[in-house]
Amino acid sequence: MTDSPIARVAEATPPGVARRLRGLSDTAIAWIFVAPTIFLLLAINIFPLIWTIRLSFTNFAANRPGREVEWVGLRNYERILTDEGTWANMQTTAHFLFWTLFFQVVLGFTLAWLINRKFRGNDLATTLIVLPMMLSPAVVGNFWTFLYQPQIGLFNYAVELLTGRPASSFSMLGPGGLAKWSIVIVDTWMWTPFVMLICLAGLRSIPDYIYEAAEIDRASKWRQFWTITVPMVLPFLMLAVLFRGIENFKMFDMVVLLTGGGPGNETLLASIDLKREAFEKWRTGYSSAYAIILFVTVFGLASIYVKALNRVKER
Amino acid sequence: MSAWSVTEPTARSKWIAGILVTLYAVVTLIPLLWIISTGFKSGPDSISYPPKVFFQPSLEGYVNLFTTRTRIGQEAFEALPPPETWVDRIVRRQGMVIAGPSKFGERFLNSVIIGFGSTFLSVFLGTLAAYAFSRFRIPLKDDLLFFILSTRMMPPIAVAIPIFLMYRTLGLSDTYLGMILLYTAVNISLAVWLLKGFIDEIPREYEEAALIDGYTRFQAFRKVVLPQAATGIAATTIFCLIFAWNEYAFAVLLTSGKAQTAPPFIPTIIGVGGQDWPAVAAAATLFLLPVMIFTILLRRHLLRGITFGAVRK
Numbered sequence: 001m002t003d004s005p006i007a008r009v010a011e012a013t014p015p016g017v018a019r020r021l022r023g024l025s026d027t028a029i030a031w032i033f034v035a036p037t038i039f040l041l042l043a044i045n046i047f048p049l050i051w052t053i054r055l056s057f058t059n060f061a062a063n064r065p066g067r068e069v070e071w072v073g074l075r076n077y078e079r080i081l082t083d084e085g086t087w088a089n090m091q092t093t094a095h096f097l098f099w100t101l102f103f104q105v106v107l108g109f110t111l112a113w114l115i116n117r118k119f120r121g122n123d124l125a126t127t128l129i130v131l132p133m134m135l136s137p138a139v140v141g142n143f144w145t146f147l148y149q150p151q152i153g154l155f156n157y158a159v160e161l162l163t164g165r166p167a168s169s170f171s172m173l174g175p176g177g178l179a180k181w182s183i184v185i186v187d188t189w190m191w192t193p194f195v196m197l198i199c200l201a202g203l204r205s206i207p208d209y210i211y212e213a214a215e216i217d218r219a220s221k222w223r224q225f226w227t228i229t230v231p232m233v234l235p236f237l238m239l240a241v242l243f244r245g246i247e248n249f250k251m252f253d254m255v256v257l258l259t260g261g262g263p264g265n266e267t268l269l270a271s272i273d274l275k276r277e278a279f280e281k282w283r284t285g286y287s288s289a290y291a292i293i294l295f296v297t298v299f300g301l302a303s304i305y306v307k308a309l310n311r312v313k314e315r
Numbered sequence: 316m317s318a319w320s321v322t323e324p325t326a327r328s329k330w331i332a333g334i335l336v337t338l339y340a341v342v343t344l345i346p347l348l349w350i351i352s353t354g355f356k357s358g359p360d361s362i363s364y365p366p367k368v369f370f371q372p373s374l375e376g377y378v379n380l381f382t383t384r385t386r387i388g389q390e391a392f393e394a395l396p397p398p399e400t401w402v403d404r405i406v407r408r409q410g411m412v413i414a415g416p417s418k419f420g421e422r423f424l425n426s427v428i429i430g431f432g433s434t435f436l437s438v439f440l441g442t443l444a445a446y447a448f449s450r451f452r453i454p455l456k457d458d459l460l461f462f463i464l465s466t467r468m469m470p471p472i473a474v475a476i477p478i479f480l481m482y483r484t485l486g487l488s489d490t491y492l493g494m495i496l497l498y499t500a501v502n503i504s505l506a507v508w509l510l511k512g513f514i515d516e517i518p519r520e521y522e523e524a525a526l527i528d529g530y531t532r533f534q535a536f537r538k539v540v541l542p543q544a545a546t547g548i549a550a551t552t553i554f555c556l557i558f559a560w561n562e563y564a565f566a567v568l569l570t571s572g573k574a575q576t577a578p579p580f581i582p583t584i585i586g587v588g589g590q591d592w593p594a595v596a597a598a599a600t601l602f603l604l605p606v607m608i609f610t611i612l613l614r615r616h617l618l619r620g621i622t623f624g625a626v627r628k
Contacts, residue, residue: 026451029532033447036440037503038459044500045466048477055477062480111339117324119333127614128340131347134610134617138563139599142582143350146592152362154349167364189343197618250470253563257582274472279568284476291473298468 049295056289063282076289085265085273086290093270095180096187096255097248101241103188108195109237113229115196116203126200130193137190137254144186144258148172175263183255183267187248195240202236203229235313242305249298270294350603353596358409361592375409376593378402379586380419380601384411419598422580426560426602428491429576433498434555438548440499441506446536448507449514450522460511463504471501471564482569489570497565502555509554513547514540550616557606577602 024032056076060069080086111129115122132140147155148171156167172182206228214224252271255261261268261276274294278287324332353361357373384406395412398404406413448456478497479488487493517540525535541548567579581598584591610617 024532026532030447030451030453033443034453034459037444037463037507040440040496040500040503041463041466044478044497045469045474048474048481049469051477051480052473062476107339111336114332114336117329117332119329119336121333122336123614125333125336125340126618127611129336129343130614130618131607131610132343134557134606135347135603136561136563136578136606138561138578139581139602140346143595143599144346146353146590146595147346147349152364152366154345154366157364157366189346246468252470252472253578257563271470271472274470275564275568278472278476279479288476291470291476294470295468295473298470299465302468 052288052291055285056292058285060285060288061282062284072285076286077293079286080290080293086270088265089268089270089273092180092266092268093249096183096251096267096269097245099181099184100187100191100248101244103184104192104195104244105237105241107188107192108240109199109233111192111196112199112203115200126197129196132190133193135190138257140190141186141254141257144182145173148182148258150174173259173263175266177266179259179263179266183258186254186258187251190254191244191247194244195237198236198240198243199233202233205236206232235309238305238309238312242302242309245305246298246302249294249301347603347607350596350599353592354600356593356596358586358591358593361596373405373593374401375405376591376597378405379591379594380584380597381417382406383414383417384409385414386411418580419577419584422575422577423601425491425574426576426578429494429498429574430556430559432491432495433502433559434552436495436499437502437506437555438510438552441503441510441551442541442544442548444503444507445510445514446540449511450519460507463507467501467504472568475565475568478565479569489572489574491574494566494570494574494576497569498559498562501562501565502558505558506551506555509551510544510547513544513550517543546616549613553609553613553617557609560606 057071057073058069059072059076061067115126144155147153150156150171151168153167155172156170159165159170160167170176170178172178210228210232211224214228219227250271251269252275255267255269256272256275259267261272271294274287274290277283277290352368352370354376355372355374356367356370357375360367360370360373361376382402392410392412395407398407403413447453448460453459482488482493485493487496521539521543522535525539526532530538561578562576563578566576570576570579577598581595581602582590584595584598586594
C-alpha cells in the first residue's frame, strides 16, 4: 500500500500544502466546480457569438481568407431586412411553427388526458409512443423521403387505402403545395410525445381532493374539466410550447434531409436559408448578420412568452 | 380500495381510453417497423408497388451497407470462380463483385467515441457545477444559471460560422477532440439544470453529518452526494448521450472524413440510380436500435428526467 503512487505523493506533500488542500474553503470549491463549465461555455458559445456579431458588420467571406475585409456598418442588416426572400422564409418558418405547435398541443394533451385514465398497460403504451422523439431527426427525415415516394411509398399507399385517392396522383415532396405539410406531419409524429409527457406530469400534479370537492359541490364533469383540469395543466402546456417553439424555430436537420428547402423555396425555413448563405454561398458577413437577427428574434419572443407564462403561473 | 372513489375513472372510460391510445401507438410505430423491415428486403422488394408487408427476407441491405461493390465486364464476371461465402453470393446475385469494405463501420465507431466522450465530459462537469450551484453561495447565481440556459437558445448554424473559423485556425476541424468539446458545450446547460434539480432534493443534513464525522467537503461530495444523485446522473447521462448520438447540423458542417459521425453518413448511402433503400434502412436500424432499446429499458429514468426539467422551472 505505502508504495502506491498516491501514497508517495501524499508523503511528499509538505504538511502546509496538505492542510490547505484538505481545508479548501467552500468558496474555493464552489469556484473550482463551476469554473470549467463557465469556461467551456465562454469559449464555445459566447466567444463565437461575439465573433459573429463582429463579422456581421463586415463583408468577410470564409472561403476567401486572403481578401481584404471591409467594414460595411449596418449594410448587411439593411439588406437582409429589406430582402423579400427573408420575409418569405420567415412566413414559411411561421407556418411550420404554428401548425406543428397546434397539432402537437391538441394531440399531446388528448393523449396525456387519455393515458391519465390509468387503463391497464398505460406504461407500455407511453413507452412505445415516446420512441420517435428519441431518434435521430436526420436519419428519420432521410427515411421519410422513402415513405413519401408517390408510387412506392407507404404514406401515399396508406392514403390510397383510406381515401381512395390514387397513390401516384399526388406527391408530398413535389410541387403542388403539399411539401409544407409533409414537414409538419413528420415533426408532429416525432414530437407529440414530448408535449404529451409534460402534460402528463401536469395532470398527475393535480391533487385528487380538488376533484372530490368539486364533486361535493355537484360540478359537472364538463365544468370540472374546464375549471380545474385545463387551468392547472396550462402552465405545463405553455412550457412544452416554449421548448418546442424554440427548437422548431431552430429546426434544421429533419427538414434539410426531408425536403432540402424545396421544391423551389416552399419549405425553406430560416435556418436552412442561413446554412445556404453561410456554407454554400460563403457570404460569411451577411450570414452572420442573418444569424444575429434570428437569435435576437427567438430570444425576444421567448422572453415575452416567459413573462406571459409567469403571469399564468401566478394566477 | 372498497370505497367508491369519485376520482377513479369508470371501467368504460378506461376501455375507450385504452383503445384510442393503443391505436395511436400502433400508427406511430408503423414508420419504425417499416425501417426495420425494409432493411431485410431485397432491392426489388423494397420498391415494389403496392408496398410489400410480407416478403422473402434477405440480408442484401446489410451486405451492401458494409461493402462497396463494382460491376465488371460480362466475360470477367462469368470467368470468376464460384462464390466462396454467403456475402459473396448475395453480391454476385446483384451482378457485382465486392470491391472492399464501406466506411459505415468507421462512422459508427466515430459516433460511439464522440457520443460517449462528450457525454462523460458533460455529466462530469455538469455534476460538479450543479453541486456548487445547489449548495454554495455563488455571487450572481441566478444570472449565471440563466446564462447557462440561454446558450441553448442559439441556432446551431449561428454559432457554427465562427466555430468553423475557430476550429480551422486551431486545427480542431474534423477531430474527435473538437467534436467532443462542441457537444459537451451544447449538452452542459441541460446537464447542469437537470442535475441541480436532483441534487436540490438530497437533504443537506446527510452531508452535514458527514462533515461533522470528519469528512472533507470532497469526501462528503463523493461518498454521500454522488450515490444519492445516482438516479439523476443516470437520467442526465442518457439525455446527453441521445443528443450527441443524434446530432446532425454540427457534424455535417464541421466534419468530413476522419471524425464524421453516422448521421451525416447514412443519407449518403447510394446504390444504382439513387439511394439504396435496403442499405439505408439497415444503417438506420443499426443506428436507431441502441436508442430504442435504451428507451425501453430505462423508461422510468427517462420519463422522469423529461418531466423533471419541466416541473422545476
